[in-house]
Amino acid sequence: MRRDLPYALSGLALGGLLLGNAALTPDAATVRPVDVALVLVMAAALAVCRRYPVAALGVVTVAMLTVHVRVHPGVSAAFPALGAVYVAAWRGHRSAAALASLVFLGGFLARDISVAPVDRAGQQIVERTALLLGWFVAANVAGLVARQRRAYLEQVEQRAMEAERTREEMALRRAGEERLRIARDLHDSLTHSISVIKVQAGIAVHLARKHGEQPSATLLAIQEASSAAMRELRATLDVLRAPSDADRVGLARVDEVAARTRAAGVPVRVTVTGQPRDLPAEVDQAGYRVIQEALTNVARHAGPATARVHVEYAPAQLTVSVTDDGQASPTRPTTPGVGLRGMRERVTGLGGVLHAAAHDDHGFTVRATFPLGSSA
Numbered sequence: 594m595r596r597d598l599p600y601a602l603s604g605l606a607l608g609g610l611l612l613g614n615a616a617l618t619p620d621a622a623t624v625r626p627v628d629v630a631l632v633l634v635m636a637a638a639l640a641v642c643r644r645y646p647v648a649a650l651g652v653v654t655v656a657m658l659t660v661h662v663r664v665h666p667g668v669s670a671a672f673p674a675l676g677a678v679y680v681a682a683w684r685g686h687r688s689a690a691a692l693a694s695l696v697f698l699g700g701f702l703a704r705d706i707s708v709a710p711v712d713r714a715g716q717q718i719v720e721r722t723a724l725l726l727g728w729f730v731a732a733n734v735a736g737l738v739a740r741q742r743r744a745y746l747e748q749v750e751q752r753a754m755e756a757e758r759t760r761e762e763m764a765l766r767r768a769g770e771e772r773l774r775i776a777r778d779l780h781d782s783l784t785h786s787i788s789v790i791k792v793q794a795g796i797a798v799h800l801a802r803k804h805g806e807q808p809s810a811t812l813l814a815i816q817e818a819s820s821a822a823m824r825e826l827r828a829t830l831d832v833l834r835a836p837s838d839a840d841r842v843g844l845a846r847v848d849e850v851a852a853r854t855r856a857a858g859v860p861v862r863v864t865v866t867g868q869p870r871d872l873p874a875e876v877d878q879a880g881y882r883v884i885q886e887a888l889t890n891v892a893r894h895a896g897p898a899t900a901r902v903h904v905e906y907a908p909a910q911l912t913v914s915v916t917d918d919g920q921a922s923p924t925r926p927t928t929p930g931v932g933l934r935g936m937r938e939r940v941t942g943l944g945g946v947l948h949a950a951a952h953d954d955h956g957f958t959v960r961a962t963f964p965l966g967s968s969a
Contacts, residue, residue, distance in 0.1 A: 597640050600680075604636030607673045615666035622664045631656045635673050644897060646681040647689045653677040654693045658700040665704070671697065671725055675732045682736025683743075690736060694729040701725060751893065776833040784826055791819035843877035844869075844904055844913070847884055851902060854888045860899040861888065867906030876963045879939045880904070880913045883947075886936050887915035887959040895919025895957065907965075914960040921957040923950075936961070 611632060615621045635656040642649035653673050661670040674697045681690040705718050794816035801808040851861040872880075884902055891900045898919030905912040933949055936959070940947040945963040952958065 597643060600642055601636065601640035603676060604639030604673065607639070607676065608632040608636045610672065611660070611666055611669045614669040615664050618665070618667050621666050624664055628660055628664050631660050635660075639673060639676060642677055642680045643684075646677075646684040647686050650677040650681045650686075650689055650693050654697050658697060661701060662704050668721065668725065671701070671728065675728055678729060679732045679736045679739075682733050683739045685740060687733070687737065690733050694733060698722070698725055698729060747893070772833045776830050779826065779833075780830060784823070784830075787819055787822050787826060791816065791823060794819055843874075844872070844880050844884075846881060847902060847904065850881075850885045850888060854892055854900065857892045859888070859892050859895075861902060862900070863902045863904075865904045865906075869906055872911060872965070875943055876911060876965065879943055879945075880911060880961065880963065882939060883913055883936050883959065883961045884915055886933075890933075890959075891915065891917045891919065891957075895921065898956070910965055911963045912960065914958060916956065916958045918956040920955065921951040922955050923953060 612624060612629070615624050615628075635653050638649040638652035638656070642653075654677070657670045657674050660666065674693065678690045678694055681693070702718065702722055705721060794812060797812055798808045798816055801812070847863060851863050854861045884904075888900060888902070891898060895917045896919050898917045900915060900917045903912075903914045903916070905914075936949070937947045940961045940963065943963055945961055948958070948960045950958060
């Protein structure tokens with residue numbers, strides 16, 4: 594609603610300008626209550642034109658043509674229509690914007706021809722028609738340019754975010770590789786040396802007892818210290834080989850990514866069916882990543898929308914899906930980006946299937962199915 598406030602204020606300002614111009618124009622008719630009602634309808638339509646550009650464009654066009662026929666306030670009746678045409682072209686409805694422009698110009702021209710004095714009709718009609726034609730062409734072109742610029746900026750932002758995410762993943766991978774290298778070096782060198790000390794101390798203690806002698810306290814201390822060092826070293830190697838807690842992601846953290854998406858302005862509902870259970874680490878992480886990427890795409894591309902996350906545990910498979918009611922439509926095919934390709938590679942690499950497609954009634958669904966157990 595806050596985003597609609599500038600449009601509502603613009604509609605009221607244009608309505609006031611229209612009524613004021615009608616009052617000051619010598620050849621304008623008297624403004625009646627029905628004309629004021631039409632102006633208010635126009636202002637209400639402009640208030641919602643960002644969310645419903647085609648419907649608002651139709652209402653504004655009809656209302657302003659009616660006001661022009663009844664009152665004849667001059668070219669000020671075209672200003673609200675120009676604004677609605679611009680918004681419709683900016684939101685991607687080029688055909689509707691062009692059609693509304695032609696309808697308004699045709700109605701405006703027909704009214705002028707019917708009432709203009711014969712001696713001045715030609716000159717007035719040509720001048721006014723040329724002026725309005727230039728304005729409507731400029732409004733259509735400006736809307737298209739604004740849409741192209743917005744698409745370009747979104748593409749640049751997406752590439753920057755993907756590049757940043759790639760750098761983070763590379764940094765994490767390099768950190769993991771460095772941990773494994775250190776673990777291998779410790780295992781190959783230090784573990785071997787401590788093992789030799791432990792074995793030699795154990796042999797010395799065994800031989801001493803075999804000959805009926807009591808092993809010295811120093812020898813027993815060496816044996817105990819080497820055993821403790823081996824235990825501590827194995828624990829250290831386990832920590833180095835295992836990913837850190839910050840690296841571990843899984844379906845248990847779906848609520849966190851849902852909360853971040855809600856903070857970005859997209860309502861998200863999470864549903865879990867079946868009996869949650871321990872999953873293979875790769876499947877658990879892949880399911881989380883699919884949901885994370887799908888919700889990111891909803892926030893970026895779906896426009897004003899809500900999202901539903903569904904996690905289904907079945908005996909032989911795991912299914913995760915994200916469905917939204919945004920702007921996607923089968924009539925406008927979605928070009929697979931890096932995110933969708935990455936999801937597909939992640940899912941198919943684990944023997945799963947990814948389905949990503951738009952709905953017939955607008956919206957988009959991403960569904961990933963992972964085999965579990967013997968079916969994997």
